[in-house]
Amino acid sequence: VITNGVYFVNPSPVAGFQIVTSMLWFTATCYALAIFRHRLFEVAPMARAVLFDYLGDPVLVFDRQGELADCNRAARILLGSSGPDPGALQTVLLLRFPQLPLQLMQAAFTLDDCIQDSFETERFWRMKTLPLTSGSSVIGCLVQLHDITSLKQGEQELRRAREVAEAASTAKSSFLANMSHEIRTPINAIIGMTELTLDSPLAQEQREHLERVKQSSESLLGVLNDVLDYSKIEAGKITLEEIDFELRDELDRTTGMLSHLAREKGLALETTVADGIPERLRGDPSKLRQVLTNLIGNAIKFTPEGRVSLSVHAETPSDAEEIELRFAVADTGIGIPLHKQDEIFETFTQADNSISRRYGGSGLGLAIVKSYVRLMGGRIAVRSEPGKGSTFLFTARFKAASGAPAGAGAKPERPERSGPAKVLVAEDIETNRLLIQKLLERRGHSVTVVNDGKAAVRALSSEAYDVVLLDVQMPGMDGLEAARIIRDPTSPVLRHDVPIIAVTAHAMSEDREHCLAAGMNGYLAKPVSTEQLYQMVERYAPAAGSGSEPSGSVPAAHAAGHLRDRLAARYFGDHELADTIARVFLDESPLLLRHLQDAVAAQDREAVRRHAHSLKSAAATVGAEK
Secondary structure, three states: OHHHHHHHHOOOOOOOOOHHHHHHHHHHHHHHHHHHHHHHHHHHHHHHHHHHHOOOOOEEEEEOOOOEEEEOHHHHHHOOOOOOOHHHHHHHHHHHOOOHHHHHOOOOOOOOEEEEEOOOOOEEEEEEEEEEEEOOEEEEEEEEEEEOHHHHHHHHHHHHHHHHHHHHHHHHHHHHHHHHHHHHHHHHHHHHHHHHHHOOOOOHHHHHHHHHHHHHHHHHHHHHHHHHHHHHHHOOOOOOOOEEEEHHHHHHHHHHHHHHHHHHOOOEEEEEEOOOOOOEEEEOHHHHHHHHHHHHHHHHHOOOOOEEEEEEEEOOOOOOOEEEEEEEEEEOOOOOOHHHOOHHHOOOOOOOHHHHHHHOOOOOHHHHHHHHHHHOOOOEEEEEEOOOEEEEEEEEEEEEOOOOOOOOOOOOOOOOOOOOOEEEEEOOOHHHHHHHHHHHHHOOOEEEEEOOHHHHHHHHHHOOOOEEEEOOOOOOOOHHHHHHHHHOOOOOOOOOOOOEEEEEOOOOHHHHHHHHHOOOOEEEEOOOOHHHHHHHHHHHOOOOOOOOOOOOOOOHHHHHHHHHHHHHHHOOOOHHHHHHHHHHHHHHHHHHHHHHHHHHHOOOHHHHHHHHHHHHHHHHHOOOOO
């Protein structure tokens, strides 16, 4: 009645709005929410129980006394029981996971640790704990176990694979070291004895044959060096030196070494250095020289006619703290197809399979170049067109030189020589002993040779020497052990500070480190060039040599004769051309030297550099760089 009365009266101030209808809808909604909430409270615990029971990982619930209160179905399957008795389950649990009670005692809120199951097969688990709290008090602990056996097995396999790889790398390094020693030892004798023979009077045909022997030996040595360099790069054992050097001197030295190859093929070899590039830089000149030698050597090899050029430009201002230079080696050779231009920088790859048969090479050179350029903070690229030639461009970063500039008033690198050095040579290979002895005696030094480290120690105990050359690998007492005995102040050696130079066929970087660690001062890798040998001996024996011509040395007239013979061999036996070149050099060099002396007296650094370059270039033409 009331509802009907309200309906007909309708006191709502809003026209068309029925209060009764709205009240009925509101009441119905409240009843629906109450019914839903009642059903939700019934369903939610059931849903949580089902979710807990059907989790893939075993889950365990412990009370505050550490007793198992509940677990899910995965835990019961793991423990091999389908019964609900927590006591029986806990007994099995402790047998399978004896470390579990200790883990439960940890005070950490969450513990993530590996525990090992020793039941039947070996399995690994990751355990996570979560305290159960009521208010501020802990009433229990929930533990989740996650099977990480496959992860652990993968880690073990990776560990074993790494150990196998490390063992293989060690074996490879050992093999390469032994291979280096076994190959370099005979090559040292072949090249050294060939050079000694070439310096003696020979028939033209004999000289040509020996030149071929020397070239073939040097070619074999180049392949060996490529293999060793690539091995060191692969092992990450290549590091850069940081020393001051003259850029133009390095360029001249590199092109000078390769100029005879260009002349033999009738190629022009040109070098251009842009203005504004500092004369002195700080970096690794040997790596730069190796990159340039490889690129220019390749350019000469693959260019049948035309020219090869090297140009250098600055990418940064010359007064910058770090200087970036761009080098370009261009040729007019056979070129490289476009689809092969990226591949040639990969290992054991050449532009065409026929290249290795026709031109030779190991396929490692450009891969080594690319690695060295990256070490120097640069990048390398090639532009080429078949039949028209190639241009290899690379950049390298250097620092400004920290030392005083070379020029007028600069001190010589080595002390002036005042007399012959007394040298002891320990070498087990008779050919190498004879070679080093003859080379040093030709220089005017007094040489004693022995065949092992023990004999070297005996010799040093009875007589003092200026410098000692020790082969590293010798039967009986090797060079490293002998060096340690020499440095031992309790040994009977007369001079414990005598300079010791390692002369060895081992050419790996760690070999140098072993020699220096044993107390040696210097290191020469076989095959040793004559100039390297002289420089090293005279560096560590400052009193070596003589201001006058040493006894046993070749007189000036004979030296001029040898120079003409060497020029004749270089220019295909043309003695008339050799005589002309030698005569022009002898006439021109005094004038060049006088210009250089005048520039030094005037302290004109640019003139000193220019005249020194001219004199060096003329000397290189006749093979008289040193």
